[in-house]
Amino acid sequence: MIPAFQFALGHQVLQGLVTVGRYDGKRPCLSAGTTAGKVLIHCPHNRVENPQNEVMFLNINRKITSVVTGMLNPALQRDVLMVGTQTSLMVYDVEENADLFFKEVHDGVNVIAFGHLPAIEQPVCVVGGNCSVQAFDAEGSELYWTVTGDNVSSLAFCDVDDDGHPELLVGTEDFEIRALKSEEVLKEITETDVVIRIEPLHKCRFAYALMHGTVGVYDKLSRAWRVKSKNRVNCIDCFDLDNDGVPELIAGWENGKVEVRNEKSGEVMCKDYFQAPVAALVHADYRLDGRETLMCLTSEGDVRGWLPSSSGAEHSGLRSGVAAQEAKENDNWRDLQAQKAKLTQELASFKEQLKQYKSDGKETGQGVIPTDTKLNASLKANKAHGTVELHLMTTNYSVIRAVVIFAEHLFDGEACMLHPLPPSNNVIVQISPAKDVQTTMSIKAMTGVTVSSVQYHVFELNYVMPKFAMYHQVDEAPVPSGTVNFVVQERPNHIWSWLQRSFISIPEQMPAPSGANVLEVNFISLRTNEPLCITVSKEQAGLMTIRTDDMETAGEMVQDLCNFLQVTELESTANFPAEMEKFQQVLTRVDEYNAVRMKLTAEMADSANLVKALIVKAEDYRMLSDMQHLKKAFSSLQQTNSDLIAEYNKRANNHQQLLAQLKEVNMMIQKAAKLRMGHAKSRVVAACRQAIKQNNIMGLFQIIRTGHDASG
Template sequence: MLPSFKLHMHHAILDRLAKVGKYDGTHPSLTCGTSSGKVFLHNPHDKNEDDAAQAVRFLNINRDVSALCVGKFRDQDAGDTLIVGTHANILGYNVEKNSDAFYKDVPDGVNTMLFGTLPNIPSRMVMVGGNCSIQVRAEITPSRRGNEELVVGSDDYEIRAFQAEDVVCECSETGRIVDLTSIQRHLFGYALDNGTVGVYKNSHRVWRVKSKNIPTSITAFDINGDGELEVRGYLFEGNAPDGTSKDGGGAATSLLADEISAEEKEVQALIKAKAGLVGQLKAYENASLKTTKGTNVRVATTTKYDHLNKLDLYGFNRVCVSTLVKRYLLTSIAITASTTISHENVELTVSTENESVIKMIVIFDYDAGIFDGESLVIRPATPAPKATVQLPTLKKNVAATLHFRVGNRGNGNVFHVFEETFALPKFADFFPLKAAPPVRPSGCVKFKRPIRMQQVQPWVKASFLQTDVLRVSETDVDDYNSIRLKLTGDMADDSNQLKHLVIRAEDARILHDIMRSYYAELFTLNNQLLGEYTKRATNHQALLDALKDVNGMIQLAARLRHGQPKSAVILACRKAIKANNIHALFYIVKTGREESR
């Protein structure tokens, strides 16, 4: 089985951190988690970029990414929302708007995430599994009663199905659960860390196979086009064995480097895009498969070149990412307005505070209606750190709030959009005269003063662009006097600090031996502090191990019962742990009921 297309990303893709989402509602985009706390997005449908390599964007999370999830919270949403999980928090990100949707701290960390619904909660949500929590891998599978149940795999070799907080089914396995996948009604697949891949129907195991390699993930896909889903397990060394969902019979085997599966229609859309990158994404079309000697030779040759590309990848990553992202994070936008008698229109100057260039500016006006449409698009002929925007002739005198979107890309593969607002005064088209005109005007404007004179100056400043000539000299005197007093105080502080430093320098010259002893003592205390930190880290790990032992003891106590008493023991033990009542916990484990007061 040979791939229909490849994408080489030049970036290592972490295990189980690859998703395909339609962020604009139409075109699928590849989203992968990589090292150094970054997530990259590849969109081959971007028609504005000549080079396909420019279609890769980076999101800097600044924390190690542990899980990714893509989906819609509401049907009326324009596109999918990207959910990023780390060991400390969960972040919702709107890719199209380049803004955060939500942010939440997760004390137990995030190991896996899943979009879905539950029978008692009809709205769509993200289910999260973390440390010391019951879920580590989760899938939603309909039960024989027609209700969807949450299937969960944990580190204690157990697979459980939940309805609300009740365990309706429990299956024991021979290893830690690595991944779960939903196949169809009543069927779900699982993968273990000992190389086992299998399928369950409700609580009964249909089949399982074991390999000497360790699987990293599994998925269900119709490989041979017979209308029946096959379970495909992706192994750490690159093998991908297949088995039918009924009896586990082998359908095909191929050698993969890093494979990412998406929906069939989304993969077909990626094929039509013809992205010309060099990377580690492979997609396969479902068709009749025939294995020949020539095919095996080609597969082996392809695998060899995949390993060579991986070696080139490590050297490429050191050069590209760090220098580009650092520069764009320090960029800020400044907007200034000006008008002169020689120009009929108001001019706005948009500039950046560093060498970052401006490629495009989009200005939105939502309420005043000063544009023909709702926006004005400016694309400078030569990208530069400064761009001039000439507003159209204002048809009416009205104040407006302009929303700027400044696109900044440069020569790298990092794309940033900066947001800024600018308040356009009501009489922006008017220009104050510095001197009286040589010809006496034939007309004039009269107005009544319904307000106090003290309120005229703030009104003029808020209604016109240039009002600096209206500043009074008394204000200048006060400003200069306050600056003089501040400079005098700074000079006095500097003088006192200079005297203090001279005395300290003389003391250091005389007492240099004592200074050496102080530094030696500081070095000793620093080593003691490092030792205390090591003790604290060891104590924290011991606490986690003790909590896992307590959890295992509770599970063993629950297995001694069946049905309602089993659930009652688990709930009672949780209450005792929350109340920090160890005596009650021992009593519940021994008797199976809560201690009567």
């Protein structure tokens, strides 16, 4: 990769806080958040008019969390700068040197995205914060609000369902990627670490990056590919570097490496290296020559730019069909090469085994397992240890020397290797997933005839671990106090099929009806030993009840059942006394922290006014050469300043506590919404938001229980 230009900004740049905007509507400017709480604006096209305006600074004086540009007010016909801090959002018109608006955001600002939301005509500034997503227009009015499962770590717009309208993709700290169409969640994808970046790629495809060093691509919410590195990925961008009409995935890493990967296969096409960690990747027509430029910024402020390949660009009108055909042929060639390499490796392994077999001089076939040997896998619950056991067993006397399991969400590093001592034909692997996620285990077992075998056969097996494998079926269990009731117009045997798919050790035959229930199944959580009961009523057709004291678990089961039965609309009533009692305490603490915050703010304002007055007095005494009173004024000023710092620390601690409680409030709304589907789910979120704005606590509890407010 040969750079087209490079220069240094001379200031340290925060990771991911870089954007390019046309603040005068014509010429692009590079904007970056710095470690000093400032936004650096680099305008190289001002160099001719006024060299001093090439680099400008916007003092924020707070920790900057996100920097984005966009034409938020179309009437201005130019981009504005959107800057997020931990507690506020500022939209700034760089050309006019004026704020469009400044807004305190109680849920915090972790990340910002600019784009269009369905049913909202004007462009919006979307803010991801403490378990919530908000959208503001050019005047700072809130036009959209919804909740997420955890703190928002990334936002992007991409048309993932190919309907011509982009959906909002939300990455959160609970390892989830959610695709939102208005308030409706199209799909939730569980990843293996915090989603730090999401970037629209091409048509319905988008790229993502995880905190532990994974980058990959999804095509219509189905994973196309992913790669994992031991280094941390800091940023990603999508840019057509080879000028074939399809953008490549560009990744910047903590070790200073920049990689260009094919968006279809993930193959590395080229790379470059920096001396410092890569902070951001952006692209724009920065030289105003009609060609987009890929720019990479390091944490030390170094900038390097690359132009797309110019081969065939002058015949771009004829290249579309030819390039598509060439790309298809290249993909087919790569697939054939990969198959050839795999077959060559297998043939070499077979020849090596045959050579060893012949050199042994025996016809007994020592070390070669019988041809009818198979590897069987099964899952069983171990209540004593609180784990799920994976049993691997051969169908004869062959022993398993080693087992390697690759699976997401189950092990640290996504892999587990086991050497049984002594080797046996039955190996047990203890598994204890932290979350309820369905995952596929890729199992590779090295099997030989005896312990002393020198030749081994490797069995490869894929085995699906059900989502609720950590719940062990029992005959009887205590009845939990928490319940959720809903009606599903499905036959009980369909619900039994869902139980067989989502749990382990469920028999094929459905039990006979007993008492007032057509179906009754009891479970014990292997994590907490808490009971779980699922029943289908005989008296009221289709009435299904899930009894558990964990509201989040109930919501996960409702969502999984609806997806299995393809139910798109579902109303429910819920009653979780223990959860609601805790929620009442959270709301009480929110009121207390709010009251303390208002008091501390007023006291800080008084102290700030006193500081101003003392400074004026000290200046007067200095001009009068009254050193005695000047010393007293400065002594009082020092004491007042110390008090002001102490009050600020109290306010900061109070704010952190308030954020933690607001997160609990938003998570409760998310739990309540997950107990419903479709319009009922969206209605719960909107009604809860309205009740919180009106401080209607009784109405909020009513909405969580029934899905409707008091008037509904």
